[in-house]
Amino acid sequence: PSKNVENGGLFGLSSEEYGHAIGLDASERESTVSITVVGASGDLAKKKIFPALFALYYEDCLPKHFTIFGYARSKMTDAELRTMVSKTLTCRIDKSENCSEKMEQFLKRCFYHSGQYDSEENFAELDKKLKEHECGRLPNRLFYLSIPPNIFIDVVKSASQSGSSKDGWTRVIVEKPFGRDSQSSAALTRGLKQYLEEDQIFRIDHYLGKELVENLSILRFSNLVFEPLWSRQYIRNVQLIFSEDFGTEGRGGYFDNYGIIRDIMQNHLLQILALFAMETPVSMDAEDIRNEKVKVLRSMKPLQLEDVVIGQYKSHTKGGVTYPGYTDDKTVPKGSLTPTFAAAALFIDNARWDGVPFLMKAGKALHNRRTEIRVQFRHVPGNLYKRSFGTDLDRATNELVIRVQPDEAIYLKINNKIPGLGMRLDRSNLNLLYASRYSKEIPDAYERLLLDAIEGERRLFIRSDELDAAWELFTPLLKELEEKKIGPELYPYGSRGPVGAHYLAANYNVRWG
Numbered sequence: 070p071s072k073n074v075e076n077g078g079l080f081g082l083s084s085e086e087y088g089h090a091i092g093l094d095a096s097e098r099e100s101t102v103s104i105t106v107v108g109a110s111g112d113l114a115k116k117k118i119f120p121a122l123f124a125l126y127y128e129d130c131l132p133k134h135f136t137i138f139g140y141a142r143s144k145m146t147d148a149e150l151r152t153m154v155s156k157t158l159t160c161r162i163d164k165s166e167n168c169s170e171k172m173e174q175f176l177k178r179c180f181y182h183s184g185q186y187d188s189e190e191n192f193a194e195l196d197k198k199l200k201e202h203e204c205g206r207l208p209n210r211l212f213y214l215s216i217p218p219n220i221f222i223d224v225v226k227s228a229s230q231s232g233s234s235k236d237g238w239t240r241v242i243v244e245k246p247f248g249r250d251s252q253s254s255a256a257l258t259r260g261l262k263q264y265l266e267e268d269q270i271f272r273i274d275h276y277l278g279k280e281l282v283e284n285l286s287i288l289r290f291s292n293l294v295f296e297p298l299w300s301r302q303y304i305r306n307v308q309l310i311f312s313e314d315f316g317t318e319g320r321g322g323y324f325d326n327y328g329i330i331r332d333i334m335q336n337h338l339l340q341i342l343a344l345f346a347m348e349t350p351v352s353m354d355a356e357d358i359r360n361e362k363v364k365v366l367r368s369m370k371p372l373q374l375e376d377v378v379i380g381q382y383k384s385h386t387k388g389g390v391t392y393p394g395y396t397d398d399k400t401v402p403k404g405s406l407t408p409t410f411a412a413a414a415l416f417i418d419n420a421r422w423d424g425v426p427f428l429m430k431a432g433k434a435l436h437n438r439r440t441e442i443r444v445q446f447r448h449v450p451g452n453l454y455k456r457s458f459g460t461d462l463d464r465a466t467n468e469l470v471i472r473v474q475p476d477e478a479i480y481l482k483i484n485n486k487i488p489g490l491g492m493r494l495d496r497s498n499l500n501l502l503y504a505s506r507y508s509k510e511i512p513d514a515y516e517r518l519l520l521d522a523i524e525g526e527r528r529l530f531i532r533s534d535e536l537d538a539a540w541e542l543f544t545p546l547l548k549e550l551e552e553k554k555i556g557p558e559l560y561p562y563g564s565r566g567p568v569g570a571h572y573l574a575a576n577y578n579v580r581w582g
């Protein structure tokens with residue numbers, strides 16, 4: 070139930086009166102879900118949210134009774150919203166099925182209401198429309214705040230001003246960035262909690278919805294061959310690598326205020342790290358998993374300047390094509406020092422991971438697009454093959470690679486004998502390539518996360534204490550970088566990034582995979 074609730078209103082529906090009027094209590098009434106995409110005119114809504122909702126509808130994952138409302142300031146009719154949305158819906162799941170018919174049915178359930186983000190009156194109008202569609206059923210409401218964070222509070226305030234006790238649920242998905250540092254993040258959380266309970270807030274980190282990230286716990290905890298090796302005793306270092314082969318074109322305005330450390334490391338890569346390194350949870354329940362993740366984050370040392378390298382891409386001409394530098398973007402201030410690349414060494418001060426470097430690397434405008442977790446194991450002790458055959462392969466360590474994207478895969482590098490009469494050794498891969506093993510297309514992260522939010526599954530969403538712990542690790546470093554105006558090392562668009570990243574890894578006797 071919502072906070073600050075009296076009578077009527079968007080976050081608190083007077084649904085009881087409907088139920089009572091028709092003589093049913095909550096458990097007997099049919100329910101309905103109303104999904105409101107706030108900021109429906111924006112990029113994320115078009116690119117990700119509506120397509121994910123359609124995919125869920127296509128796969129019959131949405132409840133029988135549901136309605137989708139777009140809300141934003143832009144003036145649009147229902148028909149215009151449907152035209153806009155239809156442009157980004159794809160029949161990716163099964164092209165042979167009659168997708169256009171499904172699309173049509175889906176679009177008929179999409180509506181639009183134009184309003185200001187800080188207007189109680191406009192949200193009251195939306196509430197009225199939602200009620201009409203709910204037709205007296207048990208009303209459950211999901212709001213997706215797909216808007217810049219500086220207007221989150223306006224929205225929840227306006228929408229919840231006159232809430233009332235209700236029997237359906239209300240949940241609010243909020244998109245990153247959740248603040249710029251510990252203080253602003255705490256202020257945002259305090260602001261949201263004036264109007265919402267913590268369990269109504271679903272902080273999304275879409276990397277947690279990626280198939281291979283979700284599979285991490287399965288890989289570890291359901292395979293005896295891995296879990297016993299998962300510690301400082303056998304693991305030499307862990308690398309978390311995010312790279313994109315395009316720059317911040319078009320998003321420079323947003324990006325310049327955040328930079329790659331806040332955009333990727335503090336959330337996506339740190340979340341992967343926490344899942345990778347956590348102890349076995351008591352169960353797979355959300356609170357048990359999130360408790361373990363928080364313990365990892367709280368066992369880590371805040372980042373030190375000497376353990377970080379930052380870079381920024383510069384213009385580069387290749388094959389007659391000139392790729393623009395970061396500061397060539399008109400929305401980026403000239404002379405900006407915002408990093409578009411960062412590499413960092415992090416450490417977890419607990420018994421399992423003491424002394425093991427977790428190396429993170431994240432960058433835009435690099436030579437390829439990939440997200441990987443690379444686990445480098447220690448050397449095999451002794452020198453058996455070197456002594457016997459002069460080969461150095463004893464020193465070639467095993468490496469487990471979890472490729473989150475693209476071409477999802479898990480492979481383990483092993484040492485192997487080359488078939489034949491001689492005794493020659495080779496490094497080879499035990500390879501689980503998802504595209505070869507599984508014929509079904511992997512759902513987009515937003516599909517899984519939206520479905521979880523509808524079903525009230527919080528496992529893949531960030532709890533406020535997790536968020537606080539994450540910011541505590543990065544805030545002192547970010548402050549120092551900004552106060553000392555530390556200049557990033559420039560790297561050409563499309564390159565492998567600053568050479569400083571290699572020196573950083575070398576400090577820990579590591580080579581990037």
Ligand code: NDP
Pocket residue numbers: 108109110111112113114141142143186214215216217218220244245246323
């Ligand atoms: P947009 O900048 O496209 O904003 C969404 C909508 O919000 C706009 O269509 C506009 O609607 C309204 N809006 C934008 N700026 C303002 C403003 N200053 N004041 C009031 N209203 C404004 O954002 P995105 O759709 O790209 O992203 C939405 C959220 O998701 C953001 O928090 C973003 O950081 C986050 N995000 C986005 C990703 C992406 O790929 N786009 C990826 C990960 C997170 P109108 O004018 O019609 O009211």
Ligand code: BG6
Pocket residue numbers: 275313332
């Ligand atoms: C977003 C970042 O959170 O993730 C973007 O703000 C980045 O800068 C994006 O491009 C990457 O997501 P994905 O799913 O395309 O790897």
